[in-house]
Amino acid sequence: MDGCWDGRGEDSIIVEKLSVSCGTSRQISHMQLGCCATHCASPLHGKDLLLQSLVDPEETLQLTGHHGDISAVVFGTERSPLLLCSASADYVIVWDVQRCYSKARAGVVPSGTVIGTTLGEVVHLSFSAGDERVAACSGDKVYILSSKIEDTLSVLAGHLSPLTSAEFCPWKPDILVSISEDRTFKVWGLEKDIIYESAVLSASPLLSVFFLVNSRQLVIGSADGQVWSFTFPEDHRCNLVTRLDLHKVIQRHQRKFHQMAPRTVGVTGVTPDAVETIKSVLRICAPPRQLERERANSCVWIGCPDGLFLLDLATSELHKALFLRDYPNLSITMVGSWAVSYGLENTMVFVVTSLFEAQMSVLELSLPGSDTVDNLCQHLDGLSVLPSSGQMDVFSFPGFVSGPLMVGSPLNAQLKKKDPGRRTKTGSDRCGVKEQPLVFHTQVKSSGYLQTPRRTMFSPKTNVQKTTRGSGKTNRNIGTVFSDYPGDIAAPSVPYTSLSTAKHPTPVFCAKYSGDGKQILCGLGDRSILLFKSSFTGTSTVYTGHDKAVTVVSWSHGRQWWLSASEDRTFRIWTGGSSVPVLTMGGEDTFFKPIQAAQFYYLDKFLLVASGPSLHLYLHHLDHTQDDIKRYQQRSGIKLTGHFDMESGTDVTAVSAINDFYSYVVLMCGADRSIQVLDLNTGGVASRLPDAHCRAVHHVAQNEGSMFSSQTPDSYNLFLTSAVTDSVKLWDLRTLRCVRRYENHVNRCHPCTAAFSPCGRFIASGSEDNCAYVYDVRSSSYLHRLQRHADTVLNVTFNPATPELLTGTLDGRLSLFRPGNATDEFSGP
The missing domain is CATH 2.130.10.10 (YVTN repeat-like/Quinoprotein amine dehydrogenase)
Structure with a gap:
């Protein structure tokens, strides 16, 4: 209120x-x-x-x-x-x-x-x-x-x-x-x-x-x-x-x-x-x-x-x-x-x-x-994305919600590990035959038993200086030098490149940059997932396996794993270089309704999956190795540690939680137009905001920042919500109060998304007038109206490493925008 x-x-x-x-x-x-x-x-x-x-x-x-x-x-x-x-x-x-x-x-x-x-x-x-x-x-x-x-x-x-x-x-x-x-x-x-x-x-x-x-x-x-x-x-x-x-x-x-x-x-x-x-x-x-x-x-x-x-x-x-x-x-x-x-x-x-x-x-x-x-307005003390805890070394700010982890917190759950002292019996153990060396005679020199065991198989030369071609370039085998995200640069407004994701028009339902900004995941309406380089050079890698449109993609914090969820009520976890998912979970027996949201949470320790009126919290163990004989046997594991229901009993429509640092706060939106703030440290609802929009919220996005930029602690308490026939609203978690509206874009029937820039200064939103809109956070009027689209812009996402904005449309095209002058050339086909 x-x-x-x-x-x-x-x-x-x-x-x-x-x-x-x-x-x-x-x-x-x-x-x-x-x-x-x-x-x-x-x-x-x-x-x-x-x-x-x-x-x-x-x-x-x-x-x-x-x-x-x-x-x-x-x-x-x-x-x-x-x-x-x-x-x-x-x-x-x-x-x-x-x-x-x-x-x-x-x-x-x-x-x-x-x-x-x-x-x-x-x-x-x-x-x-x-x-x-x-x-x-x-x-x-x-x-x-x-x-x-x-x-x-x-x-x-x-x-x-x-x-x-x-x-x-x-x-x-x-x-x-x-x-x-x-x-x-x-x-x-x-x-x-x-x-x-x-x-x-x-x-x-x-x-x-x-x-x-x-x-x-x-x-x-x-x-x-x-x-x-x-x-x-x-x-x-x-x-x-x-x-x-x-x-x-x-x-x-x-x-x-x-x-x-x-x-x-x-x-x-x-x-x-x-x-x-x-x-x-x-x-x-x-x-x-x-x-x-x-x-x-x-x-x-x-x-x-x-x-x-x-x-x-x-x-x-x-x-x-x-x-x-x-x-x-x-x-x-x-x-x-x-x-x-x-x-x-x-x-x-x-x-x-x-x-x-x-x-x-x-x-x-x-x-x-x-x-x-x-x-x-009413101020609600204690709500904040950043907790204060002894284990929160990255963000330890006093006075935030929940404090250290409680003893009965769902976030303390752990997967049971196998006892290393117990060894699985082999076939020879079961038969009662003891394994012995091939050579039994200890005096025979050819057996090698009289020699000292070799402990070092290979000793690399560490004093040799490598030469590189050209001065000032970083060797690809050594690593990459990261630069800070520019905080004073203008918003992306100039079209840079564009490409089509499929031969036939298919909607780009979701798009997500990896944490280092080098790769892009796209979920398409033709049941496939595409993995691009952020520069759009080379060919994309195609992942298939879902039976219906892919509506959710999410990267892990370590960028080793990524997740996809589909309307077929399943979610899958993949790793690069393998066309077979590491983990497959779901189906009609597990989820009675389509999955609305899925992501990694708490620095990849948990998985959040929303389906129907519930939000499920899973522990997981991922293993991408394969047995040569049982090649199709899944070696990864998953365990349900908790679930959280909407208080009104309606379906969950959107979920958001920050995975890049420890946070107890999870935002859960329902079909009754309400927003529930969950505190997973206590395992309950911290606050509830009724009638957030005139329609059900179909997208919620938090100001997560990035590893390349730094913001004030209070900035992380801002989040965006979008609803059909309504505007994009900017909320402050500390007061649960709408602090600004953005409604120059058109959103009548399609679930267009919105996103924060890594610096926290700009907001982008899709629109049904074949444009994307870029707003200044401090002003309700738009800065740029990005055209060059042939259909509805469903998705927008910012590159966390460089000032770039990626848009995905209903006809399956991806467009990249960068800051610059209006005279910059458009390199798209």
Whole structure:
């Protein structure tokens, strides 16, 4: 659980500071009102403007000058001088607030500066950064006005329906974004040029637009509760980052709280209304600067008719929900429009209008200093991939899960070894005949019994220096010099080579690099396994034996063995140079359902095999030697030491565990959309995350790093999950909280996989639009869209030794991508 659904508890407080009746028969429910840290403004009797001080509630000022009913009000972005702009069908007027107060104290009627005349009914106003320009939305046009004098700088026309809002870009004041009832948005240059025009986004009008300054994103909300976030790069070609349905997000988190009912007793805002309320996105704003943190860069407040919702756009998770119905002291519980400003310390000031009456209220939202976005989620102490133990010499970090191995831990299991003192009787022993030397006479010199036994058969010369051809090259017989993985290199983006795995198209269901990055295993839909060199030079080695498609391949830590699993419910362990598997296990008698996952675990000591609702833990002994007589007798052994079931009884869909170092944590995903974290030191479930996706997770991948790169210990607690019709999610094991979503790729029906780069900086994902996508871990927008594929990209995997990305497609092609310039040549056929 990563939200706080309290209504009027101690964590958040909504106080009504002021309530004003506007005294007009005109409907003002959806009117834009003005709000800043010190003042608020609203129409009074239709044509006048009421300026109310929030510092001193008794200090008010009535401004006159409009001949028609006021339709929009907004404050400037600068505090000195503080400007206020109001619009009606006849005039657009800018008021200097301090000067108006000074004139009123001197007995002079305050006046403003008319900057626009007869523009029609203005529904929205906005100031540019620095308050140099004013954008006025009237009909299907945006009028760009000077805030100093009456001067129309430009008229932006292009929408097919009336506009609803327009905002200047905070970091580029000459760029403006407008939204309309035609359900599109446009990016304008102030010289009447359309820089970018979107397609139709929704079936309902777009109502609100907001710029996220920290992440350089554009956020748009619609009348039917849809929220979009787009990148806003230098060329202003906006790419979709996130799309979510606010109503579904709220429902999903309500279900989480109901599943944790004993812990949510007395918490308001959990029980849904008997009458469903449309979650129209009336207003979008950012949290106060005092609460900004690295994770808060993607958080926004969403103002809806029934309340406020703090939403993290990077994860599509709800941090806080404040329903106005939970505050009986408020005079307005259904809102028509929101206006926002940031007060002192950790407060936010909202001006709201009633949906049914001509009434305006000022609300103050107070968030305690400790209630940052980071603290709004629940932290689960003790979960970590890296354990602390005396035997964990490679990674011994204090404070991690489980500590040393427990006495009753399943990981202490051992295979029983044969007693070396016991010798198998030979045929001569069974017959009672004692074996004797061929020569019995000890005095015969030819027998050799009088000579000292020879103990050294061969003594190699060790003082001879070998010569190599060329200087600086490593001799292949001596070894290979490994270099560190470059941590500052760009992500793979340029196609390098490509090949077809079979004569006829067949899916590449799985692909895996060996730990040293020199070999590649591929499991194909035609029941074969291919072993390539990572350079794709030479011919591949083909291994056959499975009766159905090979869906899983896995390397051992020592790279001597590798494993394959198939839909025929068997898994096999192989070794290089032999076409016969060292170990074959499974079948209909052993596994009643296909094997969903299989891998080596705990530095090759165990095997993890998932089938049906259970995860099986096996000890194994591998022996690749063969008896000349009993050539087909399997000399390897395997023993079941434990099994772990899904708590809900559903089938296991994906499993992940790290084999490159000792770790007790195993991630097990189920068909019920949940993720279970197993602690194999204790042999139980450490934690469970329900409703991780909207569909069952079909792939889970941990940040394993590689032997060529080093990362911080906390980085190993990150893992990825993928689900059909859903995005790729990045999770933090320490909190079991989704920290980011990646959803630019297309995944509607095929189980596309995702993978971490060895440096931990990049994420790759397959896609059904014949592309692979490379993301930066810190950003939800993609870095590269890798094309050159003719079919769906099912699998992606990074080379652990060099910056390379391998992709496998539905039609059986493998493609290799490397960093470089777009002018690099493509060497594929």
